Amino acid sequence: MSEAAVMDLKKIIRSIPDYPKTGIIFRDISTLIAHGPGFRQAVRQLAAPFLDQKIDKVVGIEARGFIFGGAVADLLGVGFVPIRKQGKLPGEVVGQDYELEYGTDRIELHKDAIQPGERVLLLDDLIATGGTASAGVDLVNHVGGEIIAAAFVIDLPDLRGADLLREKDVQVHTLVAFEGL
Numbered sequence: 354m355s356e357a358a359v360m361d362l363k364k365i366i367r368s369i370p371d372y373p374k375t376g377i378i379f380r381d382i383s384t385l386i387a388h389g390p391g392f393r394q395a396v397r398q399l400a401a402p403f404l405d406q407k408i409d410k411v412v413g414i415e416a417r418g419f420i421f422g423g424a425v426a427d428l429l430g431v432g433f434v435p436i437r438k439q440g441k442l443p444g445e446v447v448g449q450d451y452e453l454e455y456g457t458d459r460i461e462l463h464k465d466a467i468q469p470g471e472r473v474l475l476l477d478d479l480i481a482t483g484g485t486a487s488a489g490v491d492l493v494n495h496v497g498g499e500i501i502a503a504a505f506v507i508d509l510p511d512l513r514g515a516d517l518l519r520e521k522d523v524q525v526h527t528l529v530a531f532e533g534l
């Protein structure tokens with residue numbers, strides 16, 4: 354990073370209690386991405402461990418993973434591939450069901466978006482239970498990509514999602530952690 358002061362990104366992320374339901378504290382990255390220097394720092398910190406890792410593709414998970422994934426792909430000088438919620442991608446897809454901290458869902462990936470053997474960095478804003486990211490890893494593996502790592506701005510360690518990924522031998526990179534739900 355340049356001479357610019359290093360910011361505490363945690364202070365720029367807004368926390369909203371009882372959203373989307375009672376008991377959940379929503380960690381809202383909209384305040385971070387609206388903060389120019391904070392957003393830039395987050396993108397640079399997400400990409401930093403991977404500058405020399407010969408990444409071929411960044412895969413970002415809808416919707417908030419697109420914001421960071423697109424910027425990190427640009428910084429690494431590689432292509433960006435979206436994983437989207439069911440029914441949004443127009444080409445032939447592979448899909449995976451998964452459980453969320455607050456519900457269930459299905460995500461999809463274009464079958465031809467990643468070539469066999471390509472080195473993939475998975476990106477999302479936040480890891481909670483790890484259900485979403487784990488499904489994303491499975492999709493990338495299914496089309497023959499090699500997951501090099503998964504990177505997130507926010508870790509909710511009490512929900513053990515990062516541990517789940519590590520148990521699947523995925524390297525995990527996170528920038529800030531919020532204890533509790």
Ligand SMILES: O=P(O)(O)OC[C@H]1O[C@H](OP(=O)(O)OP(=O)(O)O)[C@H](O)[C@@H]1O
Nearest residue numbers: 415416417454480481482483484485514
């Ligand atoms: O680790 P997990 O328990 O799976 O939760 C993390 C996921 O939940 C949020 O996305 P959400 O499904 O709310 O979608 P959005 O980005 O479209 O708001 C977040 O952006 C992650 O993708």
Ligand SMILES: Nc1ncnc2[nH]cnc12
Nearest residue numbers: 378379380454479481534
């Ligand atoms: N607590 C939380 N805040 C923001 N996004 C989330 N996705 C899953 N859990 C979340």
